[in-house]
Amino acid sequence: MTLNVGVIGTGNIGADHVRRLASQVSGAGVTAVFDIATERAAEIAEGVGAVAHGSWTALVDDLDVEAIVIASPGPLHAEQVLACIEAGKPVLCEKPLATTGEDSIKVMEAEVAFGRRLVQVGFMRRYDRAYRVVKGAIDDASIGEPLLAHMVHRNASVPHTFTSAMVMTDSVIHEIDTARWLFDQEVVATTVVAGRPSPQAVAGVRDPQLVLFELADGVVVDVEVFLNCQYGYDVRCEVVGSMGTVSMDNPSTNSLRRNGQRIESVPADWRVRFNTAYLDELQDWVDGLATGVVRGPSAWDGYAAAVVANCAVHALAEGARTKVTLVDRPSLYA
Ligand code: ISE
Numbered sequence: 001m002t003l004n005v006g007v008i009g010t011g012n013i014g015a016d017h018v019r020r021l022a023s024q025v026s027g028a029g030v031t032a033v034f035d036i037a038t039e040r041a042a043e044i045a046e047g048v049g050a051v052a053h054g055s056w057t058a059l060v061d062d063l064d065v066e067a068i069v070i071a072s073p074g075p076l077h078a079e080q081v082l083a084c085i086e087a088g089k090p091v092l093c094e095k096p097l098a099t100t101g102e103d104s105i106k107v108m109e110a111e112v113a114f115g116r117r118l119v120q121v122g123f124m125r126r127y128d129r130a131y132r133v134v135k136g137a138i139d140d141a142s143i144g145e146p147l148l149a150h151m152v153h154r155n156a157s158v159p160h161t162f163t164s165a166m167v168m169t170d171s172v173i174h175e176i177d178t179a180r181w182l183f184d185q186e187v188v189a190t191t192v193v194a195g196r197p198s199p200q201a202v203a204g205v206r207d208p209q210l211v212l213f214e215l216a217d218g219v220v221v222d223v224e225v226f227l228n229c230q231y232g233y234d235v236r237c238e239v240v241g242s243m244g245t246v247s248m249d250n251p252s253t254n255s256l257r258r259n260g261q262r263i264e265s266v267p268a269d270w271r272v273r274f275n276t277a278y279l280d281e282l283q284d285w286v287d288g289l290a291t292g293v294v295r296g297p298s299a300w301d302g303y304a305a306a307v308v309a310n311c312a313v314h315a316l317a318e319g320a321r322t323k324v325t326l327v328d329r330p331s332l333y334a
Helices: 012-023 038-048 056-061 074-086 100-112 129-139 164-185 275-288 300-317
Strands: 003-008 026-033 069-070 091-094 121-122 148-152 187-193 209-215 220-226 236-241 245-248 255-258 262-263
Touching: 003 012, 003 056, 003 074, 003 275, 012 038, 012 275, 026 056, 038 074, 038 121, 038 255, 056 074, 069 074, 074 091, 074 121, 091 275, 091 300, 100 148, 100 300, 121 300, 129 164, 129 236, 129 245, 129 275, 148 164, 164 209, 164 300, 187 300, 236 255
Parallel strands: 003 026, 003 069, 069 091, 091 121, 148 220
Antiparallel strands: 148 236, 187 209, 209 220, 236 245, 255 262
């Protein structure tokens, strides 16, 4: 059985997903794509024998499309996910699920009214093997009781369209989800400090920043986010427990020893670093759908992350610790 997938958005990440679904994921194929960059969409469609639609609504309505991947710009996600739910089609939506808590609630309400899960949010770090080792050490108590976590999220650079809010809603949202998933706890408060900006920071963007997340059970997570570090993509995580620590360094691909030096390479960007995680995520999504189940990160996870990200934006603007308030979790997401 082959799952016929339609992909909305064929920018970098969308084009990667088309390629993976068409040639690497078993049990799936790409039958339709859409992008406002019509020439690029047509070229990508032709490469995999798919149809390029003239609008994303036509793709959702296409009777040949059984499941949808959304990789369009974040502000469009909520409306597109709602249309997928209305059509009764499973949807894997890249993060963020929505840019506001209110829009995420609309998605949850629609899914709850539908009666079963259709939505998965693309928090691909949950599928990364190195992060899974960290989670394993927390879950089996090899490091005792978890107390603290230190995280680093550095990008070589980000586009000039990046804003201070996107530091949270586009980048740190991964650490928010990672923290919630690793510790199985909600974030209850956040504090953000931005000091001296890098001369390479996008104009007007506070970069780097230090972010603090307090979790419901008292675990505290600090995140250094630096989106124009220039040298490569560097994502790290160390969890400190009462009996030991577990850490995940940036997995380096090669190291060169020469002239009394050891030089290690750093991935260029997240597409390189998380390539296997994306593949595992898609394979798990397709395998789950073959048995009628959506089991990856849920609309609730997307909602909670969006609310925390917006609290962090507020915390920076106000220079104050900001408490996070979530609605009650619907039983669909228990
Ligand atoms: C980008 O959208 C991602 O999702 C990457 O994983 C993240 O590292 C980057 O900062 C975001 O802009």
